[in-house]
Amino acid sequence: MELIDNLVLGFSVALTIQNILYCLLGTILGTLVGVLPGLGPLATIAMLLPISFGLEPTTALILLAGIYYGAQYGGSTTAILVNLPGETSAVVTALDGYQMARQGRAGEALMVAALGSFFAGTVGTLLIAAFAPSLSEMALRFGPAEYFALMVLGLIAAVVLAHGSVIKAIAMIIVGLLLGLVGTDVTSGDARFTFGSSHLADGIDFVVVAMGLFGIAEVISNVAGPEEERKVLGKLGLWKLSKEDFRRAAPAAVRGTFLGSILGILPGGGAVLGSFSSYMLEKKLSRTPQAFGKGAIEGVAGPEAANNAGAQTSFIPMLTLGLPSNGVMALMIGALTIHNIQPGPGVMSSNPSLFWGLIASMWVGNLLLVILNLPLIGVWIKLLTVRYRLLYPAIVVLCCIGVFSVNNSEFHVLLMALFGVLGYVFTKLECEPAPLLLGFVLGPMMEENLRRAMSLAKGDPSVFVTRPLSLVLLLVAAGLLVMMLAPAVARRREQAFEESHEA
Amino acid sequence: MSTFKRFTRSFIGAGLLAAGLVAPLMAAAETYPDKPIRMIVPTAPAGGNDFMARIIGQKLQERLGKPVVVENKTGAGGTIGTDFVAKAKPDGYTILFGYIATHGINPAMSKLPYDAVRDFAPITQVAEAQTVIVVNPSVPVNSLQELITLAKAKPGTLNYASAGKGTLPHIAGELFKQLTGTDIGYVHYKGSSPAATDTLAGHTQIMFGSLVTAISHIKAGKLKALAVTGSKRSPLLPDVPTVSEAGLQGFEVAQWYGLFAPANTPKAIIDKLNQETIEVLKNPEVATKFAEQGADVVTGSPADFGRLVEAEIARWSEVSKKANITADY
Amino acid sequence: MRGISDKRDFVAGLMFTTFGLAVAWISSGYEIGSARAMGAGYLPLVLGGLLAVIGLVIAGAALRQGTPSLPRVSPRIDWQPLLAITATVVLFALVIQVAGVVLTTAAVVIVSRLARRGYAWWETLILAAALTAVCVAVFYYGLGLQFPLWPAFG
Structure with a gap:
């Protein structure tokens, strides 16, 4: 079979001592940097790019890919341990992962994240190997209208992230949407809400908002809280997954893998939706949706798997079409062109050893990550036994340096201080920041694609319902909305009924 | 004290003062560089600009004997990094890797915090990159003339993908419309990758894109190349005519790059940097690496480069005025 | 009510x-x-x-509505941590490029410890020294981030 031949070729490339070592180096560096909030894979790869010039192209790519998924993994660790999500997907992991950590179940959370990621990585790799070219053709069917519909679906799903009041969650999503609009409007080129500052011309960076609302605000609340409440963090539990944990986490991971893989293929930014949609799906399917946001293990397993699967499949448009679906992929394309390889449809036939070697190394990298991280869990948990009064200055310093390094800009650090205060106020008003962040991420994409679709259709809005894919997505979104509002309406009527009964 | 004495005294004083001011600068030029030089790249790490800047930086460092540190200060279409250099000390220790956006297009259409001509001392142009006119294979044309005919026959039905307002793919498209009198719509994207994606998928039909982005798709038959926009054919696409060969005059467009220092940097330092950079660019290894980014080495005197900047600003001002494009950063 | x-x-x-x-x-x-x-x-x-x-x-x-839901968070605003932590972040932004990473980290750690009364001063100093050492090692030497080590004179 051709696939087997190809995989054999791939593993013969990936399993040379040199490539294994660079893969290991990449995953270790990636994990370590990923753990530092704000210093995502983008910064690390950009820094290491010059080093990779001297390597063989396949080895260079293996190193960079290792950093990429290593950093994804490291990012989840910080989200779980100290509620610091350094990237979009980690916001979801933080929701239940951090709550698990507060209940002394950090070990279980980290372990389920590791195993879920490994499973998803394996499936994702197989998918790339078997279907990459046909999947990439499918991805191109997604035009502006389809992306708009997808973003609408994502925004409605965002409501599910909140476990409190639905209407406040909607308000927070809108606040997020509006914050996302700050900066130069892509369609018209006009500056919006920049107050004349060129620092805001490119909008507000995600890391600034996330670190402020989650990281800094959490530190303020924690320091203010009574000593004993903070001790819970340090409780050392047994970190073995119980049968019950496994029974709940495994199906969630499988579903997450499926969702994440599909969304990761879309070059226009579908991957960010992976972890959110998985969380939503799990919460909807669960018999105990009220446990979500309070340390539900499915809420960690599903999104983590989705995230990692998406990270794998986002290589598909890059390798087969030469289209980057995110900043990291753009850097990798840069790395390839430096080695005089033009990523695109030709790579698979002109450089089969590079193509299949990279794919095989992805699986090797995922395996190395699990081997590396399972023992590390013990070390991370030890970190939680550090007294909070010693830990929080470190968190604040890490946030500052991380945010500063995004753009080498002091302005962003000041902005983070503002979002920290805002986050604290939100906590006091019981407004949850997670829906805001999703609105923030999806808002600009939604607006851009909406206006792009309208301009391509010469202002005819029927394009959203005449294109079948877009219609299906919008129908799903509408269905979801009805499902969400229906229980609220029913409850209100029930309440009204009871009240009238009492009267 | 007599007037004469007072005059002499102040004269000598002024002379001393002037000498005091000039001497360190002259001395600085002689010993330059005696500390690391920062080369600011106003665009993202690992992009084409960054890559070229790092090659030049590395080779300059070998020749000057002091580190040349490449720093990315990104934001607002290159404005943040450029403005940083405009306001830096004019001592030759902060220089800019500028390009057509920061010193050609942006000054032509936007109110900027810096003046592209008055705030800078040009050092030298370093490179030029070709642009290519591509269409989705579903568009039934095989030459530039056929495209113009089609656009005239069906006004308003074709769309070109722009990499964002005021980017070269956008403003080149506007120039094309003005020169050919055609009515083609535009759709803005955030950067050239998503623009290329939608042209590849056929959501948009035309793109005035960089050769390096388009080449693999052209070779794979996913995009049709109609013309390159330089004055001569590209060795990468020997069969594709230039725009003037294809019968369109006045459409020579190239993405150019060059080094700038803040205005008032001593001439001796500018000259030294000019000579050293030209030496670096003579290295065939550098030329090969540039070629991989789709760029050809182009050098000249500081004055040559200054003239290019002024000519480009004038040219794009006219195009954007006609097309009614302005933007603020 | x-x-x-x-x-x-x-x-x-x-x-x-x-x-x-x-x-x-x-x-x-x-x-x-x-x-x-x-x-x-x-x-x-x-x-x-x-x-x-x-x-x-x-x-x-x-x-x-007449039925108050159970408060999950105390509604009291704790000004001391709020101001201290915010000041810490602002301080970092203002001085990092001028004072360099060594002095900035030390100062930031010290200010952040003002968030609550009763922390031992010697603990603060040890913490400041330790975190500064780690940050310099990891961010300045390890990752080569773009900020100065010490204040620039002249």
Whole structure:
């Protein structure tokens, strides 16, 4: 079979001592940097790019890919341990992962994240190997209208992230949407809400908002809280997954893998939706949706798997079409062109050893990550036994340096201080920041694609319902909305009924 | 004290003062560089600009004997990094890797915090990159003339993908419309990758894109190349005519790059940097690496480069005025 | 009698309304366009208006409802940690490029420890020294981030 031949070729490339070592180096560096909030894979790869010039192209790519998924993994660790999500997907992991950590179940959370990621990585790799070219053709069917519909679906799903009041969650999503609009409007080129500052011309960076609302605000609340409440963090539990944990986490991971893989293929930014949609799906399917946001293990397993699967499949448009679906992929394309390889449809036939070697190394990298991280869990948990009064200055310093390094800009650090205060106020008003962040991420994409679709259709809005894919997505979104509002309406009527009964 | 004495005294004083001011600068030029030089790249790490800047930086460092540190200060279409250099000390220790956006297009259409001509001392142009006119294979044309005919026959039905307002793919498209009198719509994207994606998928039909982005798709038959926009054919696409060969005059467009220092940097330092950079660019290894980014080495005197900047600003001002494009950063 | 949760929702509602109105007001200065050809101000104007209305609904509901939900968070604002932590971040932003990573990290750690009374000063100093050492090793030497080590003189 051709696939087997190809995989054999791939593993013969990936399993040379040199490539294994660079893969290991990449995953270790990636994990370590990923753990530092704000210093995502983008910064690390950009820094290491010059080093990779001297390597063989396949080895260079293996190193960079290792950093990429290593950093994804490291990012989840910080989200779980100290509620610091350094990237979009980690916001979801933080929701239940951090709550698990507060209940002394950090070990279980980290372990389920590791195993879920490994499973998803394996499936994702197989998918790339078997279907990459046909999947990439499918991805191109997604035009502006389809992306708009997808973003609408994502925004409605965002409501599910909140476990409190639905209407406040909607308000927070809108606040997020509006914050996302700050900066130069892509369609018209006009500056919006920049107050004349060129620092805001490119909008507000995600890391600034996330670190402020989650990281800094959490530190303020924690320091203010009574000593004993903070001790819970340090409780050392047994970190073995119980049968019950496994029974709940495994199906969630499988579903997450499926969702994440599909969304990761879309070059226009579908991957960010992976972890959110998985969380939503799990919460909807669960018999105990009220446990979500309070340390539900499915809420960690599903999104983590989705995230990692998406990270794998986002290589598909890059390798087969030469289209980057995110900043990291753009850097990798840069790395390839430096080695005089033009990523695109030709790579698979002109450089089969590079193509299949990279794919095989992805699986090797995922395996190395699990081997590396399972023992590390013990070390991370030890970190939680550090007294909070010693830990929080470190968190604040890490946030500052991380945010500063995004753009080498002091302005962003000041902005983070503002979002920290805002986050604290939100906590006091019981407004949850997670829906805001999703609105923030999806808002600009939604607006851009909406206006792009309208301009391509010469202002005819029927394009959203005449294109079948877009219609299906919008129908799903509408269905979801009805499902969400229906229980609220029913409850209100029930309440009204009871009240009238009492009267 | 007599007037004469007072005059002499102040004269000598002024002379001393002037000498005091000039001497360190002259001395600085002689010993330059005696500390690391920062080369600011106003665009993202690992992009084409960054890559070229790092090659030049590395080779300059070998020749000057002091580190040349490449720093990315990104934001607002290159404005943040450029403005940083405009306001830096004019001592030759902060220089800019500028390009057509920061010193050609942006000054032509936007109110900027810096003046592209008055705030800078040009050092030298370093490179030029070709642009290519591509269409989705579903568009039934095989030459530039056929495209113009089609656009005239069906006004308003074709769309070109722009990499964002005021980017070269956008403003080149506007120039094309003005020169050919055609009515083609535009759709803005955030950067050239998503623009290329939608042209590849056929959501948009035309793109005035960089050769390096388009080449693999052209070779794979996913995009049709109609013309390159330089004055001569590209060795990468020997069969594709230039725009003037294809019968369109006045459409020579190239993405150019060059080094700038803040205005008032001593001439001796500018000259030294000019000579050293030209030496670096003579290295065939550098030329090969540039070629991989789709760029050809182009050098000249500081004055040559200054003239290019002024000519480009004038040219794009006219195009954007006609097309009614302005933007603020 | 109105419970604590209502007051909170009332304030939250007003906050949303104020924010929404401000956004709508600012965006009315941008090009609005029409639903068919949206300008830069179209979406923010619509969303700002919508947010203002939702805010009013939240505030209104808080006034009407009689049953207070159980407060999960203490409504008291703790000024000391709020100010100290915010000051820490602002201080970092102001001095990092001027003072370099060594002095900045040390200063930031010391200021952050003002967030609560009763922390031992010697513990603060040891912590500042240790964190500074780690940060310099990891970020300056390890990752080569772009900030100075020491203040620049001259």
